[in-house]
Amino acid sequence: MPRIRVHPFDSVITAAEGTxxxxxxxxxxxxxxxxxxxxxxxxxxxxxxxxxxxAGKGGLKETEAxxxxxxxxxxxxxxxxxxxxxxxxxxxxxWTQGLRDEDISTSIGSGTMRRVEIQLSPPSLEDQRAxxxxxxxxxxxxxxxxxxPDSLSLERLSRILRGxxxxxxxxxxxxxxxxxxxxxxxxxxxxxxxxxxTTVDIALFDLESGERLARKAFLNGQVAFGADVxxxxxxxxxxxxxxxxxxxxxxxxxxxxxxxxxxxSAAHIVKTVVVGNPIMIHILNGIDPYQLTHVPYIPVTAGFxxxxxxxxxxxxxxxxxVETLPLVSAYGGADTIGMIVxxxxxxxxxxTLSIDIGTNGEIVLARQGELVATSTAAGPAFExxxxxxxxxxLEGAIYDATISDNGELWLQVVGDTAPKGICGTGLIAGIAQxxxxxxxxxTGRIVDSAEVPLPALRARMLSRGGESVFxxxxxxxxxxxxxxxxxxxxxxxxVRTGIETLLEATGTSKDRLDSLRLAGNxxxxxxxxxxxxIGLIPEMDLGKVQVVGNxxxxxxxxxxxxxxxxxxxxxxxxxxxxxELGGKPEFQERFMESMMF
Ligand code: FES
Numbered sequence: 075m076p077r078i079r080v081h082p083f084d085s086v087i088t089a090a091e092g093t094x095x096x097x098x099x100x101x102x103x104x105x106x107x108x109x110x111x112x113x114x115x116x117x118x119x120x121x122x123x124x125x126x127x128x129a130g131k132g133g134l135k136e137t138e139a140x141x142x143x144x145x146x147x148x149x150x151x152x153x154x155x156x157x158x159x160x161x162x163x164x165x166x167x168x169w170t171q172g173l174r175d176e177d178i179s180t181s182i183g184s185g186t187m188r189r190v191e192i193q194l195s196p197p198s199l200e201d202q203r204a205x206x207x208x209x210x211x212x213x214x215x216x217x218x219x220x221x222x223p224d225s226l227s228l229e230r231l232s233r234i235l236r237g238x239x240x241x242x243x244x245x246x247x248x249x250x251x252x253x254x255x256x257x258x259x260x261x262x263x264x265x266x267x268x269x270x271x272t273t274v275d276i277a278l279f280d281l282e283s284g285e286r287l288a289r290k291a292f293l294n295g296q297v298a299f300g301a302d303v304x305x306x307x308x309x310x311x312x313x314x315x316x317x318x319x320x321x322x323x324x325x326x327x328x329x330x331x332x333x334x335x336x337x338x339s340a341a342h343i344v345k346t347v348v349v350g351n352p353i354m355i356h357i358l359n360g361i362d363p364y365q366l367t368h369v370p371y372i373p374v375t376a377g378f379x380x381x382x383x384x385x386x387x388x389x390x391x392x393x394x395x396v397e398t399l400p401l402v403s404a405y406g407g408a409d410t411i412g413m414i415v416x417x418x419x420x421x422x423x424x425x426t427l428s429i430d431i432g433t434n435g436e437i438v439l440a441r442q443g444e445l446v447a448t449s450t451a452a453g454p455a456f457e458x459x460x461x462x463x464x465x466x467x468l469e470g471a472i473y474d475a476t477i478s479d480n481g482e483l484w485l486q487v488v489g490d491t492a493p494k495g496i497c498g499t500g501l502i503a504g505i506a507q508x509x510x511x512x513x514x515x516x517t518g519r520i521v522d523s524a525e526v527p528l529p530a531l532r533a534r535m536l537s538r539g540g541e542s543v544f545x546x547x548x549x550x551x552x553x554x555x556x557x558x559x560x561x562x563x564x565x566x567x568x569v570r571t572g573i574e575t576l577l578e579a580t581g582t583s584k585d586r587l588d589s590l591r592l593a594g595n596x597x598x599x600x601x602x603x604x605x606x607x608i609g610l611i612p613e614m615d616l617g618k619v620q621v622v623g624n625x626x627x628x629x630x631x632x633x634x635x636x637x638x639x640x641x642x643x644x645x646x647x648x649x650x651x652x653x654e655l656g657g658k659p660e661f662q663e664r665f666m667e668s669m670m671f
Contacts, residue, residue, distance in 0.1 A: 081158040085102070087101075106146060112300075114148045120143050122157070124142055131144060132145060135539075186635075189255070190216050193212075196239075213251050243255045263278060263343050264634045265390075266633075267348045269321060270354070270432055271301070274324050276289065276329060306357065307366065325348075325388070326390060329390035340390050343390060346397070349398070349627065351409055353366055366405075373401050376400055378400050380395050382395060399630065399633060400644065405434075410430070410438060410650070413629055415643050416625040417440075420649065424588035428625070431610075434452060435449065445646060447652050461558045463495045467599060468497075470489060471497040499599045499604075502600065514671070568668075592620070
């Protein structure tokens with residue numbers, strides 16, 4: 075069995091002979107991005123292997139291969155070796171940087187959770203009602219209805235009732251029974267989860283006070299199965315268990331990490347609400363999303379789905395239920411519903427365009443109770459993936475850039491350290507500045523340096539392996555390449571095409587837009603001016619543009635805390651109309667136009 079020493083962790087892992095290095099790393103919890111789903115096409119999973127094996131070279135340059143570089147997704151392990159993973163390729167397991175708590179704060183407060191004292195008469199030879207039926211009847215006397223819990227909860231119920239002389243407090247959401255709490259005024263808590271294609275954002279709340287206790291983001295372990303939802307759907311269709319398990323495990327590990335940091339016990343977690351795109355929601359619930367990806371694109375189910383945490387193997391929650399929000403359509407997801415709830419779009423009187431930007435772009439036009447949505451596949455470039463020096467918005471990430479009139483470059487770096495890479499907002503800001511200063515033209519081409527008047531900028535225009543790049547860091551190690559610009563053009567072209575199509579489908583001219591909201595964890599640090607300059611959003615008065623953070627997660631939080639918001643989600647799913655982009659004949663032409671700057 076080969077032993078592999080992994081740097082920079084200096085850890086040793088073992089794997090059965092023939093196991094792909096990718097799978098061995100994944101099993102050991104070492105996450106890299108695998109943008110092409112491990113098909114050997116993107117070469118983004120390059121690592122250094124010593125001694126250099128004969129396999130795993132597919133598509134690499136001769137010089138790289140002879141230096142011991144190999145593709146983790148293509149390398150079967152046959153002997154002991156040392157693997158070095160470049161820092162920039164490593165995905166951190168969790169992070170809090172860049173998450174703004176105010177983005178998910180809500181004024182809902184204590185919501186609709188309440189406690190009701192229950193005193194039951196103990197059983198006897200004359201009164202032989204079973205425990206659950208005895209409790210249900212006791213609850214009914216208080217006007218509380220209760221659905222039968224699973225067998226493990228029933229066993230716990232027996233212990234609670236007998237251990238507390240048949241007295242307990244019933245935790246209820248309005249008149250629905252959630253769970254019995256026999257502890258000394260124990261608290262009850264819940265998780266809100268945004269299950270993104272790339273990032274999983276998890277927040278823990280006190281369900282009675284509405285207080286936020288923790289929030290963390292995690293890389294979705296499903297990245298090993300491809301960067302986009304279509305590859306995930308295909309992988310699930312071929313072999314469902316590993317793909318579903320990766321998402322379940324990401325949430326399980328994330329929630330457990332939060333519980334251990336806050337010292338809260340799984341016994342006090344009674345509710346989890348999850349949002350995500352339709353493919354993520356199907357996979358999470360163990361439903362094959364195959365038909366979502368084939369004409370005529372129909373979800374298996376679009377409603378709320380409620381399960382026991384045990385159905386998911388989620389040991390971080392001992393009681394209550396897990397619920398996923400409804401879908402609008404095959405591509406309008408629970409995340410879109412979350413955004414509609416968070417921004418109260420159904421009540422919006424003005425004409426408002428809301429855009430949630432991530433690996434997918436969800437777009438909703440709201441106007442006097444009308445809700446029209448669409449969704450577009452932007453790819454992971456906005457999250458810093460598939461970009462030469464791309465990284466998440468962690469320490470060392472360039473998140474903003476300005477070029478002065480004399481060509482001096484000013485960078486804003488997370489943590490105020492030396493730059494290590496560039497995140498999505500940095501990429502947009504950087505390219506917007508390069509457009510302003512004539513380094514990049516309207517077609518997205520990095521021009522010939524002779525065409526750039528400022529010597530300070532010319533000095534940063536370099537060539538890497540025959541490709542034009544613009545150096546951001548003074549030592550040239552962090553740069554924007556021609557290929558990065560092309561990837562951004564594809565991503566922003568997809569979002570802009572969605573916007574234009576939606577405006578046309580609703581007969582809305584850009585001038586009639588009263589406001590535009592930019593949502594998403596990406597959106598939190600986005601400069602609206604730069605977004606306009608690259609053409610991601612239409613030109614409009616900057617005062618009308620608002621950056622609102624992760625609205626999908628905020629919607630999940632609101633449903634977690636309030637039955638009123640649950641009803642809003644239900645109403646939004648019934649009323650929202652979806653515009654399918656793929657079916658529009660003019661899509662391709664508009665997409666080509668939207669890629670231009
Ligand atoms: S080449 Fe390995 S993930 Fe794409």
